Every structure is written in structure tokens, then in C-alpha cells.
Amino acid sequence: MRPRSIVIAGVGGQGLLTMGSLLGEALLRQGYKVSVGEVHGLSQRGGSVVVFVRYAEYQPSPVVAPGEGDLLVGLELIEAARRLPLLSRSGLAVVNDFLLPPPAAQRVPSREELVASIGKAVRSVFIEALPLAEKAGSPVAVNMVMLGALAACRSVDVSLESLKSVVSARFRGAVGAINLRALELGYEEALKKLGEEAQG
């Protein structure tokens, strides 16, 4: 088995590191060898951030090189587009339909342009994560919605069950309940979208 690669792209502060380590633990529970490549330091201050999660039957290296990614999870449209070259041409992009222009940026592509160019480059599904997170109980749970969505993608082997068990081990009480709900909502939404995509 060649190593499988998940790329998580977004803006510093969106909870990408949490997603990476939860995914890593879930894959460990499923019996794989796992590497999670994180970014610490200054770029966490609202900069462009990318986290790599890789797994295989042997210990994979922590870096995803261009063209290698099986799945791109984008928490923001510009950042998802920025990391497209890391994805394999047969890879899948699951993207939060949310545009956050960098402060003081001169030219910013529109939401429609970004959706179109991501859609043209690779197979992709777009998810409106914020309303789902709010429905689960907190706008902060966008990262959990996207994590749930990822579990619905067959191009990688993350199961919703293992994600739920690591999330409930990590978060207790009300926060835990919100996060579990967000995971489920994201999962269901992605299943629906992937179904529509397969038909359409």
C-alpha cells in the first residue's frame, strides 16, 4: 500500500491542528502507522496554514509533496485553491463554501470564480459548514463539521466511528456533545452531496 495523504488547508485560528491530531488518533485506532505534519509559530496568526495527515502500513514521512494528496479538506476557498497542486489529479477536494479575503488584499477572486476553478481542477464537493456548526450548537465547530464530511469520503479510510470515539475521549460535557453532533451533521451533508455528485 502506498501512503495515503490528507491535506487540511485553512487560515490560522480555524482549528486545523485539532483536526490533524484527531484524525491522526482515529487512524491509529484503525491500526495504521500515522504521521501528522503540523505548522507552528507565526503563521498561526491569521496566516495561510496547511496540515498533513499521512497513513500507511509502514511509517510514512510527514510531508505531502505536489500531486500526492488523496484528499484535500479546505476550510476556506482561497486556501483550498492555494493547496490544489498538492492533490493528485484523481484526488478529491471537500471544501467549506466560505470566503475570507486576506486583510488589505488588493485583488481577491470572487466566491464563484474560486468554486469554478476548484471544480474544474479536481472532483470536489462544497459544504456550507457554518450553518451546520451553528445547528450543532457553536459556530466554532466548523472544523468538526469538515472532519465529519471527510469521513464520508471513500478516497481515504477514516471511519466516522473512530473519529467519534477520539472526539468523545478528547472533549467532555457540552463541548463534546456539540462536537459529536457537528461531526454527524458534516458526515450526512457530505454523503448527500457525494451522492448527488455521483448521479449528476
Next chain:
Amino acid sequence: MAGGSISGEAGTRRLLLGNEAIARGAVEAGISAATAYPGTPSTEIVEALAEVAEEYGFYVEWSTNEKVALEVAIGVSMMGLRALTAMKHVGLNVASDPLMSLGYTGVVGGLVIVTADDPNAHSSQNEQDNRIYGMHAYIPVFEPSGVQEAKDMARELFDLSEKYSTAVLLRTTTRLSHSRGEVVFGEVSRPSREARFHRDPERWALLPPYNLRKHRETLERIERLRGDLSSWRFNWFAEGDGDTLVVSAGAAHMYVAEALETLGVKPPLLKVSSVYPFPRGLAEKALEFERIVVVEELEPVVEHQLRVAASEAGKTPKIFGKELFPRVGELNAQLVASGLARALGVKYEPPQGPPAGVELPPRPPTLCPGCGHRAAYYAVKLAAMRARSNPVWANDIGCYTLGFYPPFRMADFTWSMGSALGIGMGISRFSKEPVVAFIGDSTFFHAGVPGLINAVYNRYPIVVVVMDNEVTAMTGHQPHPGSGFGPLGEPRPRVSIEGLAKACGVEFVEVVPAYDVWRARDATERAIRYVREKGLPAVVVARQRCALVELREKRRRGEKVTVYRVVEEKCIGCGVCVDRFACPAIVREGRVVKILPELCAGCGVCATICPAKAIVPAGESA
């Protein structure tokens, strides 16, 4: 996780960062002390140790700078106890003076110096390769090739350090420090030894003629290690097909292992983790081959040692290294596969990803909403205008370095910790325009004070603005001597920045709240005029606790943040708040602007500077 990420019984399995793994190894080795000055990518080592310091009973400190951190660790070792100190690669430059002497003296208690290098300069001013420091200082260098190995090696290096009476360098890199992998915990040992000062002036006082004798002994020690390390368990040789040997050094082994799987080849492989001195027995083994490919990140450290060994043995193998693998930037499995494919004569086409398809705006990191640095920059810029000056903006390292970016553009240079003052002085001696030097609070304690003393003593006309947010923010809010608390959050004395400045002999010292832009502006304007007239240094301390820390504490206390809003009818669309102040919580919406409540930190500075008085606390009418 109760007790922190590295607390647990032997046999516990956990997904740890490379840095946490190193910390766990130190705990298992029974350290008595850990010291550090923070710096990416090294910071999480001592952060993880601080979390379990009480549980396992050792001492942890955030030191003023890396030189002090290393010196404290040396003192602990002279008491016969084990110590770890950790720093980023450029931190070792600051600690290099005691390091060079440490090579001569050696140690009593095991002493591990972790150097976290940053190939690709993800968060640093350069990508220096600190393995070379080991050669320079006669201190052996060890480099793990995975997270589990980082834990195991860190533990064992304390034994090795004591066995050979030498400090050791444990070299990690960003990709290892900040990647997670599974780690199985081992037993925590508590060496039952008494703290005792090992008095031995002939050894510890490096005076002639003892220092020359030490130099000789040190060379002998390195030669002994060169012999003994051939059988060290983290170095190994694996038989394979063909006559080309692949040598993988340290962290590069992560990529080599994967690249060989990808290429589907199995050449003979020599994995080396003792990168200096390169073991004699392994060099002999390597030189049995006619063709040798060395894979390592950055400088050709192992490659050159092998070339020397070949030359000494009178052999002429073909050695490939840096002509196949880049010397600039970091490696990945694809780059390594490409280089290996060429050396091994197999086919390899690296995959290509789809292009982004649209032109994307860059997204550099930004000062957070509510950051006092933004208010201070805004105020200082106004002050410079009012003083009819066009200052040279000397800047330093920290979150405030982001003043480099538009709209502020207030960093004409940033160099190394404290250099805003030093280099700024050199410029100010000959500049007609004033020099305004920005320096963070943590940086001021680290390396700013000697510069300030120089400014007083040698009479420099320089305005020093201390950007005081009361913590070391950039690396994750570690405390420093001005914070008033220690690594476990416990109360500590506060060293006063303004008190220090006055004690150094600076006559013009003013402290202003950074959010009060008018006061900050006026104080800075006075400082610029004072410096011009008197030709002497002036210090302005712009103080506002880091907004992230402030928000976190408010949340903990259950306090609500009063966010601000724009009164649309009053907004004249002038753009001062978006274009000149550039708070990420403020965005344009058509003709007017809007404040995003989920980002607003409630600092209210935008309300102060709004010329139309169109910004008010949400919930209040205008």
C-alpha cells in the same frame, strides 16, 4: 489530558509531537532540570516538560536567553545531576560562547542540548545547519529519524553523555519537531544520586596551561567516540541489491525509507544517527562500496566526513550527495525519490498536481484583532509625521515584526534578537533622520539591555519603542522576566522595563498604554524631539497585554467581550480603520465598513481613531 501529554505509565501509547517525544525521553532519563528560551521549532519541548515538572519532581525554567539557559544547565551538571536545554538553531548562536568552552570541560551529570533546526526557514531568519556547531565545539551530534526514535534516543543520550563525560547535541528539525507519530512510553527512572558540587578548579577554570591539555583530551574523546559509535544501536546497516550504497542521515531517513518503497528498490542501506563524529567502523563499511549516495538535509556534513575517510583510506569511490539533493530548503520523499532514481538508474516520474487555476492573494500572518502593537505602530507613525521626520525604522524579532507589512511598512530591517538597537545605533551615528527602534519586551530582556547601555554610554540619538505585551507572544505566550509569573503560572517577581531603562541612565523614559493612541503619539513625538535636540537615547514603553491572553482570561472568568459596531449613517467611508489601521475584524461593505463581531476583540481603538465618530460599542446608540 490530565497531567499533560507526556505523563503516563510505561507501555502507554500516544500520538506525540517530535518535541513532546524528546521531552518524554528526558523524563524517562530522570532529569533534574530543564531550561530554555522559547523559539520555533523548539518551544514545545520545555512546554511539555513544564506540564509534568511537579508530577515527576524536576525543575523547569524559561531563561532570559539561550546563553543563560545553557549556563544554568551546565551548573546543574556540575552538581552531578542531569539537565536538558532546548533552543532553536539561531539560539545556539547566542549560547555558542559557553558551548565552545563546554567542549573542552565536558560534564558530570548528563547534559543534552537540543538544537531544533529549521530547514526551509519556515519561521526563522536563516536555515543554518547546527551539526556544524558540533564539529566546531567538539560536541558529538545525534539526529533521530522519527518520533519514537526521538524519545528513545533522548533517553539514552543522557547515559552516553555521562559515560563519555561530554555534553551532547540532539539535533531535530521542524519536520520532526512538529510532526506527530505514535510513541510507546518507557519506564521513568529516578537516578538515586545526591546533588553535590564537583569541585575541580583545574577542570572548570579554563586557564593556561590547563586549557591546552583539555584541548588535547577533547580530541582524544572525539576519536574514542568515532570508534565506539560504530556499534551504537541507532546506527544500522541493511543488506540489499546492487552495488550502490545509500546512506541516510538523521531526519532524511524518513524520506529515504518512503522513497525506496515508492521506487520499489532495495539497495544496501546505511542509516546513521550519530552524524558527528561519523563512526569509523561505518565509514569502513561504506567504503566497501564503489558507489555511495548520501542523503541529508542542508549542508553536506556526513558527505564530507565520508570523503575525508575515503581519502584517508586511499580509496576513490564515487560519492554522490549535494549534486543530487538540494542544499537549500527541506527534503521530501519525492525529491529524495528523484535523486535516488538517478543514482540507482531506475525510472521515476514525480506526480504532478492540478494548478490552482486562479491568481490568489497572498495571506501573510497578521497582527490579531485587539493587538496593542497595531495601536502602537499607528501612534508612532502619527508622531513621526507631527515631528516632520521620516525615520529609519529599525525593527526586531517577534509578533511586532509584522509591522513590516502594509499598511505600516515600519521595518526597514530585522536581523537577530536585539539588533534593532545595535544596528540602529550604527545608522543613527550618521543619519540626518531619526532612528526609531522597535523591540519586544521578551526581546528587550533577551538581548536589548546591553544595546541600551551602549546607547547611554556612547551617547546615541535613538528612540527605542518597547512593544510590551507582557509575554513572549510569538512563540505561544511564554512568560519572561517582566511577566510576573513562571512556567507553571506561579507568581514571580516582575523586572520593570522602565526601571531598567532608567537604571541604565536613560533620562527620557515614558510609559504609555498602547490603546491610548493619542498619549502614545504625543509621548513618541516628544521622544523624537528630545533625541534630536539632546543627541541622547529616549525610551517609550507602549504597554498592552497580548490580546489573545486577555481574551483567554476573560473567557475563563466568564466575562463578555464588548464588541464594537459601525453606525452606518455616520460612516463617511474614509477608510482610516480599514486601510491605515488594518484591523482584520474590520471589512469594507460597499460604501461603508463593517465590524465582524466574531473577530472583534473589543479594544475600541478603531472608535478612538475614527474621524467621523461612527464606531460605538455594540448595544449603545450613537
